[in-house]
Amino acid sequence: MSPAPTASAAPDEASAASDDSRPGRARRDAEATKAAIIRACRYLLARHAHTDITLKDVAERAGVSAPLILKYFGNKDALFSQVMNFEADVETLLDAPLEDLGRHMVRHLLTGQSERGTDPILRIVFAPLHGEQGDILRANFRAQVSDRLAERLRGPDSGLRAELAVSLLLGLGVMYGIARGPHVRSAPVEDVVERYGPAVQEQLTPGTLAG
C-alpha cells in the first residue's frame, strides 16, 4: 500500500487515480479533479472558440493528463456538453423559498465569485464565440435557467419577469467577474445582497418591495 498522499489544494492525477484504501477520500479526490477539469474547460471556453480548444489544452490548464479527462468524461464533446449545461448550477441557485429567492440568488452568485471564482450562469456571455455550440448554450440557458425560474413564479408575465430577474444576476456576474468593478468586489457580500437582492425579488414577487 502506498503511503497516504500529502494534502494538496490542487488535485492531481496521482491522487485521483491512486488505489486509496479510504474510498471516501478517493471519491473526494476524483470529484476535485473533475471540478478542476470543468473549471479549466470553462476558462478556455471564455477565451477561445470551441473548435480551437484541444483536449491537451484542457489537460494542461487543469494540470492532469488527457487520458484522465477521457476516463472521467468519455470524450471532448461530452466534456463540453457538460460545461454548456446549467442544470447542476441552477439546482443550488434556486434552492430557497420564493419569498427569499432574490437575496439568496445574489448571495449565492457573490459567494461563488468571491470564494471560488466561479459563477453559476455567467458563461452564457461567451455564446457568440462558439457558433452552433453557442445556440445549444442559449437553448440550455433558456430551458434550464430562465424557464425553470419562470415555473416558480405566480401571476402574469412570469416569463418576462424571470428573464429580468436573471438579467440582474447576469449583470452582477459581469461586473464582478469580467469588468472587475472594484467597489462591488470590495463590498461585504451582505451589503450587496441588501442593495441588489430587493430588485431581483421585485421581479419574482412584484409589489412586495413598494408595499
Place this chain on the structure above:
Amino acid sequence: MSPAPTASAAPDEASAASDDSRPGRARRDAEATKAAIIRACRYLLARHAHTDITLKDVAERAGVSAPLILKYFGNKDALFSQVMNFEADVETLLDAPLEDLGRHMVRHLLTGQSERGTDPILRIVFAPLHGEQGDILRANFRAQVSDRLAERLRGPDSGLRAELAVSLLLGLGVMYGIARGPHVRSAPVEDVVERYGPAVQEQLTPGTLAG
C-alpha cells in the same frame, strides 16, 4: 459630375469616397461607412481574439476596402482603440436628468438593441478574449462608464451604487443581445422600461422607489 447615387442602406466605399457635390450627403455617407466599420470590428471582437483579427477581416465584414479603413482610422490599432473606448456611447447613455436617468438608460439600451443591434456598453463582456487589450477595455469601462456615472450621484457609496446600476444595464444587454431572451425581446420597450428602470433608479437615487 456623377449621377446621384441611389439610396442604399448599406454604406459602401463608392458612396463614401464619391466626389459628391452635396457636402452634407457626402459627410453622412462617410459617417455611415465609419459606423459600419466600427460595427464590423465590434462583431469580430466579440468572436475572435484581438490578435487574430486582420484589417482584411474587418474590411470584408464591413463591405469596404482595407485602404478605406486606413483612410478613416489610420491603422488597425487606432481602429481597435476607438472600439475599446466608451466615451461617445456614454455621452448619450447618460444624457438625462438624474431623477429620470434610470428609465432613460434602460430605454436607450433597449432602443439600440432593437433598432440597430448595438449596445453602448455590452462589449466589456468580451474582455477575457483580448489579453492585455482586455485590461485596457476594463480600465476604459471603469473610468468612462462606472466612474463617470458615480460622479453624477449624491450621497454615500456612490461608487458602489454606480457599479450596481451599470450591472443592471449589463445584464439586460446580455439577456437581450447574447442570451436572446424571447420575452425581453418581444415585450414593448416601454413595458420593460417600467419594470426594470425603477431598479436602476433605486441605485441612483436610493429611497425614492420605496418612499
